[in-house]
Every structure is written in structure tokens, then in C-alpha cells.
Amino acid sequence: xxxxxxxxxxxxxxxxxxxxxxxxxxxxxxxxxxxxxxxxxxxxxxxxxxxxxxxxxxxxxxxxxxxxxxxxxxxxxxxxxxxxxxxxxxxxxxxxxxxxxxxxxxxxxxxxxxxxxxxxxxxxxxxxxxxxxxxxxxxxxxxxxxxxxxxxxxxxxxxxxxxxxxxxxxxxxxxxxxxxxxxxxxxxxxxxxxxxxxxxxxxxxxxxxxxxxxxxxxxxxxxxxxxxxxxxxxxxxxxxxxxxxxxxxxxxxxxxxxxxxx
Amino acid sequence: xxxxxxxxxxxxxxxxxxxxxxxxxxxxxxxxxxxxxxxxxxxxxxxxxxxxxxxxxxxxxxxxxxxxxxxxxxxxxxxxxxxxxxxxxxxxxxxxxxxxxxxxxxxxxxxxxxxxxxxxxxxxxxxxxxxxxxxxxxxxxxxxxxxxxxxxxxxxxxxxxxxxxxxxxxxxxxxxxxxxxxxxxxxxxxxxxxxxxxxxxxxxxxxxxxxxxxxxxxxxxxxxxxxxxxxxxxxxxxxxxxxxxxxxxxxxxxxxxxxxxxxxxxxxxxxxxxxxxxxxxxxxxxxxxxxxxxxxxxxxxxxxxxxxxxxxxxxxxxxxxxxxxxxxxxxxxxxxxxxxxxxxxxxxxxxxxxxxxxxxxxxxxxxxxxxxxxxxxxxxxxxxxxxxxxxxxxxxxxxxxxxxxxxxxxxxxxxxxxxxxxxxxxxxxxxxxxxxxxxxxxxxxxxxxxxxxxxxxxxxxxxxxxxxxxxxxxxxxxxxxxxxxxxxxxxxxxxxxxxxxxxxxxxxxxxxxxxxxxxxxxxxxxxxxxxxxxxxxxxxxxxxxxxxxxxxxxxxxxxxxxxxxxxxxxxxxxxxxxxxxxxxxxxxxxxxxxxxxxxxxxxxxxxxxxxxxxxxxxxxxxxxxxxxxxxxxxxxxxxxxxxxxxxxxxxxxxxxxxxxxxxxxxxxxxxxxxxxxx
Numbered sequence: 001x002x003x004x005x006x007x008x009x010x011x012x013x014x015x016x017x018x019x020x021x022x023x024x025x026x027x028x029x030x031x032x033x034x035x036x037x038x039x040x041x042x043x044x045x046x047x048x049x050x051x052x053x054x055x056x057x058x059x060x061x062x063x064x065x066x067x068x069x070x071x072x073x074x075x076x077x078x079x080x081x082x083x084x085x086x087x088x089x090x091x092x093x094x095x096x097x098x099x100x101x102x103x104x105x106x107x108x109x110x111x112x113x114x115x116x117x118x119x120x121x122x123x124x125x126x127x128x129x130x131x132x133x134x135x136x137x138x139x140x141x142x143x144x145x146x147x148x149x150x151x152x153x154x155x156x157x158x159x160x161x162x163x164x165x166x167x168x169x170x171x172x173x174x175x176x177x178x179x180x181x182x183x184x185x186x187x188x189x190x191x192x193x194x195x196x197x198x199x200x201x202x203x204x205x206x207x208x209x210x211x212x213x214x215x216x217x218x219x220x221x222x223x224x225x226x227x228x229x230x231x232x233x234x235x236x237x238x239x240x241x242x243x244x245x246x247x248x249x250x251x252x253x254x255x256x257x258x259x260x261x262x
Numbered sequence: 263x264x265x266x267x268x269x270x271x272x273x274x275x276x277x278x279x280x281x282x283x284x285x286x287x288x289x290x291x292x293x294x295x296x297x298x299x300x301x302x303x304x305x306x307x308x309x310x311x312x313x314x315x316x317x318x319x320x321x322x323x324x325x326x327x328x329x330x331x332x333x334x335x336x337x338x339x340x341x342x343x344x345x346x347x348x349x350x351x352x353x354x355x356x357x358x359x360x361x362x363x364x365x366x367x368x369x370x371x372x373x374x375x376x377x378x379x380x381x382x383x384x385x386x387x388x389x390x391x392x393x394x395x396x397x398x399x400x401x402x403x404x405x406x407x408x409x410x411x412x413x414x415x416x417x418x419x420x421x422x423x424x425x426x427x428x429x430x431x432x433x434x435x436x437x438x439x440x441x442x443x444x445x446x447x448x449x450x451x452x453x454x455x456x457x458x459x460x461x462x463x464x465x466x467x468x469x470x471x472x473x474x475x476x477x478x479x480x481x482x483x484x485x486x487x488x489x490x491x492x493x494x495x496x497x498x499x500x501x502x503x504x505x506x507x508x509x510x511x512x513x514x515x516x517x518x519x520x521x522x523x524x525x526x527x528x529x530x531x532x533x534x535x536x537x538x539x540x541x542x543x544x545x546x547x548x549x550x551x552x553x554x555x556x557x558x559x560x561x562x563x564x565x566x567x568x569x570x571x572x573x574x575x576x577x578x579x580x581x582x583x584x585x586x587x588x589x590x591x592x593x594x595x596x597x598x599x600x601x602x603x604x605x606x607x608x609x610x611x612x613x614x615x616x617x618x619x620x621x622x623x624x625x626x627x628x629x630x631x632x633x634x635x636x637x638x639x640x641x642x643x644x645x646x647x648x649x650x651x652x653x654x655x656x657x658x659x660x661x662x663x664x665x666x667x668x669x670x671x672x673x674x675x676x677x678x679x680x681x682x683x684x685x686x687x688x689x690x691x692x693x694x695x696x697x698x699x700x701x702x703x704x705x706x707x708x709x710x711x712x713x714x715x716x717x718x719x720x721x722x723x724x725x726x727x728x729x730x731x732x733x734x735x736x737x738x739x740x741x742x743x744x745x746x747x748x749x750x751x752x753x754x755x756x757x758x759x760x761x762x763x764x765x766x767x768x769x770x771x772x773x774x775x776x777x778x779x780x781x782x783x784x785x786x787x788x789x790x791x792x793x794x795x796x797x798x799x800x801x802x803x804x805x806x807x808x809x810x811x812x813x814x815x816x817x818x819x820x821x822x823x824x825x826x827x828x829x830x831x832x833x834x835x836x837x838x839x840x841x842x843x844x845x846x847x848x849x850x851x852x853x854x855x856x857x858x859x860x861x862x863x864x865x866x867x868x869x870x871x872x873x874x875x876x877x878x879x880x881x882x883x884x885x886x887x888x889x890x891x892x893x894x895x896x897x898x899x900x901x902x903x904x905x906x907x908x909x910x911x912x913x914x915x916x917x918x919x920x921x922x923x924x925x926x927x928x929x930x931x932x933x934x935x936x937x938x939x940x
Contacts, residue, residue, distance in 0.1 A: 058694040060701070063341075065677060068688030072725060085725065089684050091637065093727040100466045110732040111632040111640040114385070114465075115375040116475055125636050125675065153707055180708055187706045200703050205710035212716065222712055227703035234701050236694055243717045251724075254465065255458045258392070261729040 034144035034160050040183050045136040045220065049213040049244035051075040053220075055133060055237060059126055062232035069124055071096070074251050077135045081252040084133070085260055086124055094261035097123060097130065100252055104130065107254070109261050114254060127199060127228040127235055129171045138175075141168045147176060157186060172198060184219065197229045212244055268850035271827075278823055278851065281816040281918070282859035285911050288812050289863025290870075292805055292907045297871055297897045299801045305891025306794045310783045312496045313649045313659040314483060316365065316751030317760045319781045320355065320767065321345065328781035329749040330369060331483075332658065332788030339369040344746035346776055352743070352750070354774070358766055360758030363493040366747045368484035368670045372633040374522075376624075378473040379567045380417070383410055384464055391457040403457065405570075411450055413566050414464075417472055418445045420562060440467035472563075478522050480633070481662045484670025486742060487513060487644075493753045496652060502627030502645015508736050510666045512631060512641045516648040517660035523625045527557045527564060527598070528617070534600070535609055544602045554600050561598070565591045567621065575619045583611060633665075636675030639732050641665065653887040658790065668737045671745055678745070752780075793889060809914045816918035820852065824926035831929050845927035852919025853912065860911035864904050871897050 032040065052074050059067040070088035075081070082099040086092045094109035097117070106117045121130055138144075142162035150157045162175040172190030180186050188201040205222040224237045250256050272278055311317055315331050322343045330340055345351055348366065355364045377385070387406045393399045418441040424434075443449055444464055453460045488507050491497045501519075505511040520529060530553045537550055544550045565573065573590055580593035588596075597616075600608060625631060627645045632638060648660045655661075671678075677685065689695050754763060764780040771778040784791040831844055878894040881887050 056692040056694070058689050058692065060698045063343075065675075066685055066689065066698075067675075067677075068685045068692060068694075070688070070692070085727070086730075087725065087727050088688055089681065090728065090731050091681065093730045095730060100462075103466050103470060105465075108632060108634075108638045109730045110638060111630065112389075113375070113632050114377075114381075116377070116381075116470070155708055178706065184709050184711075186709055202703060202706045203709050205712055207712045207714040209714055209716050219711075222710070222714075225701055225703060234698065234703070236701065238692060238694065241717050242714065253459070253462050254388075255392075255462065256724070260725060260727055262726050 034146050035139065037158070037160065037179065037183065038139040038142065038144050038162070041179070041185060042136045042139050044183065044218065047075070047077055047135070047211050047213075047218055047220075047244055048216075049211050050247040051077070052243040052245075052247065053239055054241040055239055057126060057128065057238070058236045060234045067126075069126065071124065073133050074247055075133070075135065076247060076252065079252075080135075082130070082134055083252055083257065084123060085257060092124060095124070096257050096260075097121070098252065098254060098257055099130065105254065107257055112258075127226055127231075127233050128237065131171050132224075132226075132237070138162065138177075141165060141170050142175065150178060155180065199229065200227045201225065202227075207239065207242070209242055209244065268847055268854050271847075271851050272854055275823060277819065278855060280819050281852070281915060282855040282862075284812045284816055285856050285859025285915050286863035286866065288808050288914070289860040289907055289911045290867045291808060291863075292910065293864050293867025293899060293904065294870065294897075295801050295804060296903045296907060297867070297899050299797050300900065300903065301891075301895055301897050302797050302889050303794050305895065306787070306790060306889050307783055308891040309649075309652050309659070309888045310787045310790060311753075312494055313652055314365075314367070314485075314490070314494060314662070314751065315783050315786055316493075317754040317758075317783065318752040318764055318767075319367070319749050319786050320351070320752065320778055321749040321781065323771075323777040323779040325779075328779070328785045329367070330788050331786045332790050339371070342748045344748055345750065345778065348747040348750075349743045351776065351778065354770060354776075355750070355752065355767065358763060358770070360755050360763050361752055362755045362758075363489070363753040365490050365493045365751045365753065366486055366667060366743075366749075367751055368667060368674070368748045370482045370484060370635060370670055370674055372480050372482050372635045372665075372673055374478040374480060374631060374633060375475065376478060377475040378469065379563055380413065380464075380469040380472045381475055382567070383413060384461055384469060387457065388461050391461065400454070403454065407450065407453055407457070409569055410464075411445070414441070414444050414468065416562065416566055417441065417468070421471065437467075437471050441471070444468050472566075480518060480522070481515075482512075482633075482665050482670060482673070483662050484665050484667045487511070487664055487666055490664060491647075493751070494649070496649040498648060498650050500646045500648055502643070505642075505644045505666065508738065508742075509644075510641060510669050510733060510735055510737065511644045512633070512666075512669070513644055513664040514625075514646045515659075515661045515663050516646040517655040517657060518663055519623070519625075519646045520655045521661065523623050525564070525620060525622050525624075527560055528612070528620070528622055530557050531609055531612060534605065538605060544600065544605070554598070557598050558595055561591050561594050564620075565594070572619050572621075576616060579615050579619065583615060633669070633673055635673040637672060639669055639672045641669050642735070651887065651893050657888045659888065666737070667742055667745065667747065668733055672733050676746055790888070805910065809910070812911075812914050813918045816852075816855075816915055817921055820848075820919055820922035821925065824848065824922040827926060828929050831926055835929070841927050845923050848923035848926050849916070849919050852915050852923065855919075856912040856915030857908075859915065860908045863911065864908055867907075868899050868904070871899055 052072065055071050055073055057067075057069045059069070061067075068089065069086065069092070072085040072087060074083040074085075080099070080101075082097075084097040086095045096107050098105045098107065104117045104121060106115045106121065107113075108115065122128065123130060123133070142164055144160045144162050147159040147161040150159055157178040157180055160177050160179065162177065164170050164173045173193045174191035174195065176189045176191070177185050178187040184203070184206060186203055188203070189197055190199045190201075192198055202225045203221060203223075204225060206219045207222040209218050209220055210216070211218045220242060221237070221239045223239075226235045226237065227233070228235075310331070319329055321329050322345055325340070325342045327340045329342060352364050352366075355361055383406075387403070387410055390399060390402050390406060421438060421441055440463075444467070449460065487505050491499075491504055499513075500516045502513075504513070514523070520532070534550055534553055537547070542550055544554070568576070568590075577587075577590045577593065580590070580597060581587045584593060584596055597608060597611070625643060627643055629643050630640045631643050632640050647664065648654070649657070652659055665673075752763070754760060760782065764782070767778065767780050770776075784794070834844060835841070875895070875897045878896045881890050881893050881895050887893055
């Protein structure tokens with residue numbers, strides 16, 4: 001018997017049912033409005049606990065120069081506090097960024113100098129931004145509208161066009177996102193106000209974690225690929241070693257970051 | 263025969279001399295114009311060549327564009343691949359006959375962040391607060407804290423006034439509350455025991471209320487500093503010293519030093535002095551009055567920056583000068599209320615009596631400056647320099663800051679060999695090694711979901727890292743030359759021809775298959791050489807307009823004369839003169855008028871240049887000095903230019919004579935004779 005010519009009956013049943021099930025799932029997702037979908041995405045990506053993680057990056061420039069960076073990220077979503085401590089390479093170690101209230105400070109360990117930075121600062125001279133490592137707040141920052149559906153390899157991705165709300169200070173005034181049937185963002189393009197492409201991100205993998213504070217499963221980036229249009233720079237970002245536990249309030253201070261330098 | 267006919271005709275018709283006069287006028291104007299444009303061309307060429315550009319520049323032939331020495335408004339230097347094997351290339355360039363010096367270069371930009379006055383004060387207090395406990399530390403902290411408390415009282419007063427003047431929103435109410443806390447006795451009572459949290463509060467809640475601070479953008483020229491100073495004879499140190507060979511550091515252009523690092527109030531007073539020296543007055547020029555207003559508006563920030571000693575010394579001096587006591591800010595405002603009657607005296611007083619008690623410059627030779635571009639790096643300021651006679655502090659070339667090449671590379675984010683190896687190791691240890699081409703930004707699909715266990719909290723153990731290593735204070739000659747060098751300036755011997763040397767370099771590069779190209783001063787001079795091009799275009803436009811005017815008026819005059827001479831022409835034709843001969847005779851008259859007129863005009867122009875500007879014209883306006891090659895403008899007339907002007911004018915007059923000559927010679931003898939009888 002040729003296994004390819006005759007399908008077993010259970011497989012036949014599956015073949016009929018699976019697309020229907022997939023369609024049903026897609027229909028459910030489609031029922032949610034674009035704005036509600038942003039809320040869902042924010043919810044499933046937000047921690048109730050304080051967060052500490054290690055971010056590692058490989059940056060590839062158009063001229064072939066490659067850099068590697070490692071930094072610790074400390075986050076307290078309740079108060080919007082955020083701290084980055086650069087640990088690698090040696091020429092940047094001990095530097096970092098601290099966000100407290102509306103202030104974003106940059107610390108240069110070579111001169112021991114603090115500098116107020118803009119909210120949309122690039123982190124450590126890479127193409128990454130402060131917001132890449134912050135809590136997802138798409139629903140607060142953008143208004144969304146549907147932008148069609150794109151099918152890739154049999155999966156339908158819902159496209160949303162996001163426009164910044166007035167008075168909100170954000171990295172990309174316009175965003176286009178591709179969302180899979182499980183409400184994961186799989187692709188994201190940031191635009192300038194004039195509609196010029198600034199950066200394209202591909203989210204290759206997520207990590208699923210249990211937030212000890214809420215008991216919920218939370219989705220956090222695991223591997224993201226970012227491509228900056230103008231300079232042609234690519235960057236691979238890995239999010240590792242996530243700790244979800246209370247952080248000391250002293251961590252979000254200049255004195256604490258200064259104290260990281262031996 | 264034709265010539266004598268033309269001569270007679272011109273002599274007997276004074277009205278035709280108008281054409282000659284027009285030709286003379288045009289030739290005079292063009293002679294002066296050509297000399298002036300040539301002076302700008304030569305002056306700018308000299309200025310650029312002698313201020314770091316060199317006669318030629320060499321760069322990598324694979325670069326999309328030549329290097330640019332003037333980056334204003336360009337958004338940074340063009341991307342350039344490094345020169346191949348610079349040490350060998352330099353030796354090759356030095357071997358070329360006529361090359362005097364080869365200076366490695368790299369243009370770039372850097373920013374310097376400057377906090378507001380409260381940021382500065384808080385940083386000073388923080389530095390002391392972090393020192394180990396000692397009596398001296400306590401005493402210093404006490405003094406600084408008292409000063410800080412006084413400053414905050416002033417900030418609170420200003421904020422209160424603002425709040426009264428403008429409707430306050432939720433944010434300003436929050437800021438007001440923060441100021442109330444910061445000026446409360448309880449806050450300062452707690453301060454000595456635990457200063458750091460108090461400083462965090464002031465940093466985050468109060469400091470931003472007096473401004474964001476500012477970012478300065480500095481033009482940088484990376485080079486081998488001692489060699490650069492030796493290669494360009496106009497280079498002169500103004501303050502400090504040259505860095506010793508092999509030492510990292512920056513020499514600030516004195517123009518940039520004055521503009522960015524001088525007390526703004528003093529800088530504006532200098533500007534007012536310059537404007538008044540040019541003839542401007544407070545009564546007649548609103549700009550001057552605005553500058554005074556800006557100075558007065560900046561007094562609160564100045565007073566807030568002063569420590570107690572300086573403030574009390576200044577108060578005493580001002581009380582003595584003004585004859586009465588008062589608040590420092592009010593006394594300063596009284597002295598700096600300037601008008602045409604008191605400016606000169608008060609300007610003198612400011613520098614003689616007040617400046618010794620003021621922080622006149624934020625930065626001094628020996629200080630460290632934190633420069634930032636792609637990466638940040640601390641660099642020692644060795645001093646300030648300028649190019650002599652090229653426009654003083656307002657010349658673009660005197661606002662360029664010279665920095666060693668090692669620092670320039672670091673700022674541009676170009677890796678050393680060690681950094682490259684470190685990056686490779688880190689990428690491998692991160693598990694990210696792999697071909698960059700595999701990283702597609704177009705293909706996407708369902709993301710992988712990985713179930714991760716949350717790492718056990720280690721909140722108590724705060725990480726400690728080895729403090730970042732910047733570039734070492736010194737570097738070797740090998741490190742300087744073996745690192746990437748983007749372009750180099752060639753200074754040539756006086757008798758050398760840049761074109762011939764450029765050709766020779768291209769020939770040598772071709773023989774050795776080196777991807778090297780040369781660029782002239784005009785190609786690398788950016789908008790400065792563009793100015794020269796513009797003056798040349800303007801001269802061509804002026805010449806064309808003038809030529810058109812002369813052509814029209816001359817043609818009209820000659821046509822009128824031709825009409826009057828119908829009878830004469832008829833008679834000549836009747837006695838056997840051919841039409842062609844008549845045409846040539848009339849044309850010859852035009853030629854004669856053109857030649858004589860242009861000769862007279864050129865002579866007059868040359869005489870004006872010789873007797874009016876023979877010794878050169880003094881250029882007092884610093885803005886013009888760069889384009890005119892220094893403080894003296896030399897206007898000279900080259901023989902070639904005189905010939906070009908002469909030929910141009912003659913061509914115009916000949917053109918003007920063509921139609922009258924044709925019309926005049928086309929009259930039939932019988933018609934002409936009848937008309938002469940009438």
C-alpha cells in the first residue's frame with residue numbers, strides 16, 4: 001500500500017477539522033476591536049512583580065563592524081521606574097540609564113557624569129530604545145485601526161496601524177504591527193511622522209513565565225531582530241535570566257548605579 | 263585703405279565716441295570686478311590651504327565622495343573607508359617631489375552636555391557627599407549645603423512669581439510642592455546625616471525646573487596635533503600648550519572656546535563692543551538693545567552659579583562702583599543697563615573690576631572635557647588655538663577643535679583590534695555567532711514560545727562591575743598610524759604645482775594598485791569654496807548684463823550713424839567700392855572703437871588698482887578676512903585677465919557693429935545718392 005495514496009481515516013478527519021478550528025480561532029480574534037487587541041497584548045506582556053533581566057545584543061553595522069553588549073535591566077512597572085546597567089563590553093561597563101518620574105538620566109562612568117537624556121534616547125549608542133525594554137503600553141500610547149490581514153505559510157496575521165495619541169512622547173509616531181492568532185506581535189515597523197520607515201523588528205521567540213505576584217502566565221520577548229532602515233544596522237537582542245521578585249527602592253537611584261563601579 | 267577710412271570716420275563723428283566710452287566703462291568695471299573676484303578666489307584658497315586643508319588631500323578611492331573640511335549644516339562628515347596601509351602610503355607620498363608635509367586627518371562631530379546651574383551645584387555636592395567621612399568633608403558639605411539651600415530659596419521665589427503670573431496646571435503645582443519640601447527646614451535638618459537621598463530628590467524633582475541643560479555641538483578635526491601645528495604656519499596657540507607627542511587631548515578652537523565656554527554675559531558684551539566699533543548704536547539698532555535685555559534676563563542664573571565668596575566680593579565691588587549698597591542681582595542689573603553714553607566706560611569696568619570675581623570661562627587648559635559621539639570619552643583640554651589673520655573668533659576655521667586621532671576613532675566608534683576581539687568573544691559566549699546574512703528582516707512566522715522558569719531572586723546581591731576602560735592617556739606612534747586614517751592633507755613646497763603632484767600621485771597609485779584619490783582644496787572646502795564659485799558666477803552675470811547693455815546702446819548709436827551716412831556710402835559705392843569693403847570698413851570702425859575703449863578702460867582700471875589699492879586694502883571686518891586671505895586685501899590684475907576683459911569688450915562692440923555695418927553697406931548706390939541730394 002502506498003502510504004501517500006490512501007490517507008488513514010483519523011488523518012482525514014483531522015484534515016477536515018483543523019482548518020475549520022483554525023478559522024474559528026481566527027474569527028474569535030477578529031471579533032476583538034483593534035484597540036481592545038492592544039489592551040490584550042499589553043496585559044499579557046506586563047508584570048505585576050518587579051523585574052530584573054539580562055539583555056544581550058549583537059549589533060552588525062553596514063560596514064561589517066560588529067559589537068556585543070550586555071546589560072542588566074531593572075523594572076518596576078507600578079512606578080514606571082527603569083534602570084539599565086551596562087556590564088559588557090569593558091569600554092562601557094558601569095555606565096547606564098536611570099528613569100525616575102519624567103527624568104531619564106544617562107551615566108558615563110569614564111567621567112562620572114550624569115546627563116539628562118530625552119525619553120526617546122537610544123540605549124548605549126545602539127538602535128534600541130528605552131521603550132524596547134519597558135512595559136508594553138501600546139493601548140495607552142496609540143490609537144489603533146485595522147490594516148488588513150497578511151497570510152504567511154498558511155497563518156493569517158492581523159495587521160494594525162497604530163498612531164500616537166496627542167501629547168504622548170514615544171519613539172515611533174506611527175507603528176504597524178502584525179499579530180498572530182495567539183495575540184503575539186510577530187513583526188513591527190516604526191515610522192516617522194512623514195511615514196518613512198525607521199525600524200523593522202521581527203520577534204522570533206517569546207518566553208512564557210509565571211508571574212509570582214499575580215500567578216498569571218506572562219509573555220516576554222526572548223529573541224528580537226531589529227533592523228534600522230537609514231544606517232542599515234541590524235541587531236539581535238536576547239532577553240535572558242529573568243527574575244520576578246521585589247526590588248529594593250534604592251536600586252532606582254543615581255547612588256546605586258554609581259556604586260556598581262569598582 | 264579701409265583702416266584710414268575707419269580712422270577718418272571715427273575722428274569726424276564724435277557721436278561714435280559714445281561707443282568707445284561705453285566700451286571703456288565696461289572694461290573698467292570688469293577689470294575691477296575680475297581683480298576683486300580673483301582676490302576672493304586667491305584669498306579663500308590661501309585661507310583654506312593654510313588652515314588645515316592643505317594644497318591637496320588624499321583619500322580612499324572607494325569612498326563615495328571626497329572628504330569635507332567644512333561640515334556646517336551637512337549633518338556630519340561623509341562616510342569614508344580608511345586609507346590602505348597608511349604608514350607605507352605616507353612614505354610614498356613623502357617621496358613625491360614637491361611634497362613638504364603629510365598630515366593625517368579625520369573630520370567629525372562631538373557633543374558636550376552641560377547641565378543647568380542647579381545640575382552643576384548638585385553634582386558638586388554629590389561628589390563631596392560620596393567622599394569618605396572626615397572633618398574636612400563635613401565642613402565642605404556644610405558650606406555647599408548652605409549655598410544650595412540659598413539657591414533653592416531663589417528658585418522657589420522665581421517659581422512663585424511665575425505661578426502668580428501664569429495659570430498653574432497640575433504639573434506646576436507638583437513642582438511647587440517639591441520646592442516647598444526642598445526649602446523646608448526639616449529637609450535641611452536631615453540633609454547632613456543622609457545627603458544622597460536628598461540629592462536624588464533634588465535631582466529628579468527640582469533641578470529640571472530651572473532648565474533642561476544644553477548640548478553643545480562641536481566640530482572636531484582628528485589629527486596628529488604636533489605635526490598639524492608645524493605644517494600650517496598660521497597656527498598659533500592662544501592659551502595652554504601643545505600636547506606632547508603621544509598624548510591624547512584636545513586643542514579647542516579659540517572661537518569655539520569664546521562662543522561656548524565663556525560666560526554668556528561677557529560674550530554678549532564683546533559682541534556689543536564689536537558692533538559698536540563697526541558703527542552700530544543702541545539708539546539706532548534694536549539688536550543691540552535686545553542683547554542688553556538678554557544679559558539682564560540671565561542675571562538670576564549667573565547669581566545662582568556664584569559661591570558665597572565670589573558673590574560677596576562682587577557685591578562690594580559693585581557698591582563701590584555705583585556708590586550705594588543693594589542686592590547683588592539688582593546692582594549687576596544697574597551696571598549692565600547699557601546705552602550709547604555709558605557703554606565704553608562700563609565695558610572697561612566689567613573686565614577690570616568684575617571679571618576677576620566671575621567664572622569667566624567654564625573650562626580651562628588642564629581640565630577634562632567629556633566628548634560624546636557614537637561613544638563617550640573624557641579628554642584633556644591642552645589649550646586653545648587659532649589661525650592667525652583669518653577672521654579671529656568669528657571665522658569658521660577658528661571654531662574647529664583639534665583632537666588626537668586615537669580619541670577621534672574612539673568617538674566615531676571604530677574598534678581597536680582588542681575591542682574587535684572582545685566583541686567576537688562576547689558574541690560567541692552569547693550564543694549569537696552566525697552569518698549576518700541569515701538575519702532576515704522580511705521573513706517572519708509564528709514565534710517560538712519557550713517556557714522559562716523564573717530565575718530565583720538574587721535581589722540582595724547587587725552586581726559590581728570593573729569600571730569602564732576608556733582609551734589610555736597616551737598612545738604610541740605605531741598605534742597612531744596603524745589605526746584607521748581616513749584622509750590626509752598634503753602641504754606642498756612653494757614652487758610645487760598641485761596639479762602636477764596630483765597627477766604623479768595618481769600615477770604612483772595606479773602602478774601600485776592602491777585605491778587612492780586626490781582632491782583639491784576646492785573639492786574639500788565645502789560651502790567656503792562654494793562662496794568663491796558664487797562670486798565667479800556673479801561676475802559672469804554682471805559681465806553679461808553689462809555686455810548686453812553696451813551691445814544694445816552701441817548698436818543703436820551705430821545704427822543711427824549708419825542711417826546718417828547713407829549718402830556717403832552711396833557715393834563710395836558709386837566710385838567703385840564693393841559692398842563687402844563698405845561692410846568691413848564700418849565693422850572696422852566698431853573694432854577701432856572697441857579696442858581703444860577697452861584699452862582705455864583696462865588702463866583706467868589698472869591705474870585705480872595701482873594707486874587706489876597698491877599697498878593692499880586693510881580688511882577690518884573679521885568676517886571678510888577669511889575670504890580675502892587675511893587682514894589685507896591685495897587687488898592685482900593678471901595679464902591674462904586683462905586680455906580676457908579686452909577681448910570680451912571688443913567682441914561685444916564688434917557684435918554691436920555687425921547689424922549697422924550690414925544695414926549701412928546694403929544701400930544701393932542710386933538710392934543713397936538720391937537721399938544725399940534730398
